[in-house]
Amino acid sequence: MVTKNRxxxxxxxxxxxxxxxxxxxxxxxxxxxxxxxxxxxxxxxPEIEPHPLSIQTLRDGEYPGSDIVIEQNLDSGSxxxxxxxxxxxxxxxxxxxxTTPVGSMPKGGWPAIIFNHGYIAPNVYKxxxxxxxxxxxxxxxxxxxxxxxxxxxxxxxxxxxxxxxxNGYTIxxxxxxxxxxxxxxxxxxxxxxxxxxxxxxxxxxxMVVSKDVxxxxxxxxVVGSYPDLVERWRRRVGPTPTVNPNSQRxxxxxxxxxxxxxxxxxxxxxxxxxxxxxxxxxxxPLQLHHGTADSSVPxxxxxxxxxxxxxxxxDVELYVYEGDDHNLSKNLSLALQRSVAFFDKYLK
Numbered sequence: 001m002v003t004k005n006r007x008x009x010x011x012x013x014x015x016x017x018x019x020x021x022x023x024x025x026x027x028x029x030x031x032x033x034x035x036x037x038x039x040x041x042x043x044x045x046p047e048i049e050p051h052p053l054s055i056q057t058l059r060d061g062e063y064p065g066s067d068i069v070i071e072q073n074l075d076s077g078s079x080x081x082x083x084x085x086x087x088x089x090x091x092x093x094x095x096x097x098x099t100t101p102v103g104s105m106p107k108g109g110w111p112a113i114i115f116n117h118g119y120i121a122p123n124v125y126k127x128x129x130x131x132x133x134x135x136x137x138x139x140x141x142x143x144x145x146x147x148x149x150x151x152x153x154x155x156x157x158x159x160x161x162x163x164x165x166x167n168g169y170t171i172x173x174x175x176x177x178x179x180x181x182x183x184x185x186x187x188x189x190x191x192x193x194x195x196x197x198x199x200x201x202x203x204x205x206x207m208v209v210s211k212d213v214x215x216x217x218x219x220x221x222v223v224g225s226y227p228d229l230v231e232r233w234r235r236r237v238g239p240t241p242t243v244n245p246n247s248q249r250x251x252x253x254x255x256x257x258x259x260x261x262x263x264x265x266x267x268x269x270x271x272x273x274x275x276x277x278x279x280x281x282x283x284x285p286l287q288l289h290h291g292t293a294d295s296s297v298p299x300x301x302x303x304x305x306x307x308x309x310x311x312x313x314x315d316v317e318l319y320v321y322e323g324d325d326h327n328l329s330k331n332l333s334l335a336l337q338r339s340v341a342f343f344d345k346y347l348k
Contacts, residue, residue, distance in 0.1 A: 050272065051269070051272065051273060052166075052167065053165075053166070053167055053273040054272045054273050055205070055208060055209065055272065055273065055274075055275060055277070055278050056272065057167070058167055058170060058171070058174070058205065058209045059209050061171065061174070063089075063171065063174040063175045063177070063178050063210075064175070064178060065087055065088070065089075065175040065176065065177070065178030065179035065180075065181075065182065066087045066088035066175070066179055067087070067179070067182065068085050068086070068087050068098065068146075068179050068180070068182075068183050069085060069086045069087070070083045070084075070085050070098075071083070071084045071085055071086050071095065072084040074128065076102075077099065077136060077139055077140065078140055079101065079102050079103065079140055080099045080100060080101050080102055080139040080140065081099065081100050081102060082097065082098070082099050082139075083097075083098045083099075083100075084096075084097060084098075084127050084128070085097075085098040085146070087148075087175065087176060087179040088175065088179075089151065089171060089172040089175035089176070090158075090171060090172075090175070092151050092156065092157040092158040092172075093156065093157045094148055094149060094150070094151060094156045094157070094158075094172055094175075094176070095127055095149045095154060095155050095156050096127065096146055096147050096148040096149055096176065097115075097127050097128065097135065097145075097146070097147040098144075098145070098146050099135065099139040099143075099144065099145045099146075100144050100185065101139070101142050101143070101144065103142075105185060106142075106187070106348075108187045108189070108190075109185050109186050109187035109188070109190075110142070110143065110144045110185050110186060110187060111142075111143050111144070111187055111190035111191070111192070111343070111347040111348060112143060112144040112145070112146065112180050112183075112186045112187070112190070112191045112192070113138050113143045113144070113145045113146075113191070113192045113193065113194055113343060114145075114146055114148070114173060114176055114177055114180060114191065114192070114193045114194070114206075114213075115131070115134075115135055115138070115145050115146060115147035115148075115193075115194050115195075115199075116147075116148070116173060116193065116194065116195035116196070116198075116199030116200070116202045116203050117130065117131050117147060117150075117196060117198075117199050118195075118196040118197030118198045118199050118200075118220075119163065119197060119198045120153070122150075122152045122153045122154075122160035125149065125153040125154045126154055127147075127149055127154050127155070131147065131196070133332070133336075134194075134196070134336065135147055137336040137339070137340060138194070138339075138340060138343070141340045141343075141344070142348075143192075143343065143347075144180070144183070144185065144186055146176060146179075146180050148172055148173055148176045150168075150169045150172050150173075151168055151169070151172055162252065163198040163201055163202065163222070164198075164201070164222070164229060164252055165251070165252025165255070165256075166252075167205070169198075169202050170202050170205045170206060170209075173193075173202050173203075173206055174206060174209065174210060177191065177193075177206065177210060177212055177213065178212075181212065188212075189214070190214060190347045190348075191212055191213060191214060191347075192213065192214055192215040192216065192217070192284075192343050192346070192347050193206060193207065193213045193215075193216045193217075194216070194217045194218075194219075194339065195216070195217075195218050195219070195221060196218075196219045196220060196221070196327075197219070197220050197221065197222060197296065197297060197326065198222055199218075199221075200218035200219065200220065200221020200222055200223050201221060201222040201223060201275075203216050203217075203218055203221070204216070204218065204221065204223050204275045204276075204305075205275045207275075207282050207283045207284065207286070208275045208278040208279065208281050208282055208283070210283060211283045212283070213283045213284060214283065214284045214346060214347060215284040215285050215286075215287075215342065215343060215346040215347060216283075216284060216285075216286050216287070217286075217287045217288075217289070217339045217342055217343065218286065218287070218288050218289070218302075219289045219290070219328060219335065219339075220289070220290050220291065220294055220296070220297050220302075220326050220327070220328070221288065221290075221297065221301065221302060221305075222297055222301065223275075223276075223288075223301050223302060223305045224276075224298070224300075224301040224304065224305075225270070225271075225274040225275075225276040225277070226263070226270045226273050226274045227263035227267075227270050227274070228301065228304070229253075230253055230257070230262070230263060230270075231263065232298065232300070233297075233298065233301075276305065276308055279308055279309050279311075279312040279314060280312045280313070280314070282309065282312070282314050284315075284346065285314070285315035285316065285342075285346055286305075286309055286314070286315065286316045286317075287316070287317050287318075287319075287338070287339065287342045288302045288305065288306055288316065288317070288318040288319070289302075289318075289319045289321070289328060289335050289338070289339070290302040290303075290318070290319075290320055290321070291320075291321045291322075291323070291324030291325050291326065291328055291330075291331075292320060292321065292322050292323060292324065293323050293324055293325050294324070294325060294326045295325070295326065296326040297326065299320065302318055302320075303318065303320075306318040317342075319335070319338060321335070
């Protein structure tokens with residue numbers, strides 16, 4: 001009897017041990033935190049979940065958006081109506097500027113453009129200031145447009161988390177995308193996205209996460225990979241505001257390097273948070289614009305993204321404006337005409 005009990009115990013131990021082994025052997029570690037004083041190995045340690053900044057985390061998220069609520073009627077444009085509107089993102093009330101065309105609605109509804117603005121100090125940001133001429137060009141061309149303020153900007157709830165050390169703004173835009181898809185009169189199969197500077201980064205991330213963005217246009221975008229942002233982005237003094245990589249807002253660099261090592265030490269981690277690593281999954285054609293005299297964001301970012309996108313077998317075109325600045329002020333009309341034509345080609 002004793003012998004039988006011992007045999008049963010041994011088999012039970014083997015069975016449990018095998019089950020534990022099979023369970024953990026199926027787990028995948030995407031990257032390892034780095035202790036610079038010790039080996040980078042993590043043998044026997046717990047599984048490390050994808051970092052909150054990672055593209056996989058964004059893909060795993062849920063972005064139900066909400067009904068868009070009209071908060072205030074504004075003066076109308078030449079052939080469109082303007083409103084301050086709001087929607088929900090992660091429980092936060094986010095404000096934005098909404099425009100809707102006047103006239104006969106196309107069959108299936110109006111095409112729409114999500115408009116992603118660049119860096120403006122959140123405490124001075126106002127919904128109806130900046131980017132007026134930019135958004136007006138798309139609104140006059142017969143698009144519903146929606147410019148989200150992002151969390152912590154103007155009257156929007158939440159903390160302004162920055163565009164590079166957090167995916168908060170991208171999450172707000174993915175919720176704006178689903179909110180505008182449900183808005184009356186929108187053709188949910190014809191939605192594009194426009195982004196400037198920091199908004200270019202948000203646009204690129206959104207396009208490798210959601211298939212609902214059919215086409216993208218990026219002006220002077222912060223579209224370098226994270227290794228590029230760490231190693232090659234040192235902003236010179238310029239006339240227009242964008243995030244300063246060396247300011248407090250740029251402390252995400254030192255925090256990530258301290259925890260995960262620099263890009264040469266831990267390339268898997270840095271690739272996991274870079275939209276550039278996922279360009280084979282980009283949701284639609286991409287048009288890039290950049291000035292050679294941009295003192296805020298390097299032209300090389302757009303040039304590299306063009307090459308990477310072509311190498312991935314995807315449609316992309318780049319317009320370079322000789323001697324122009326971060327806002328393409330010398331070629332504003334031309335850049336807007338090209339942008340509208342690109343959206344027309346794929347959304348109308």
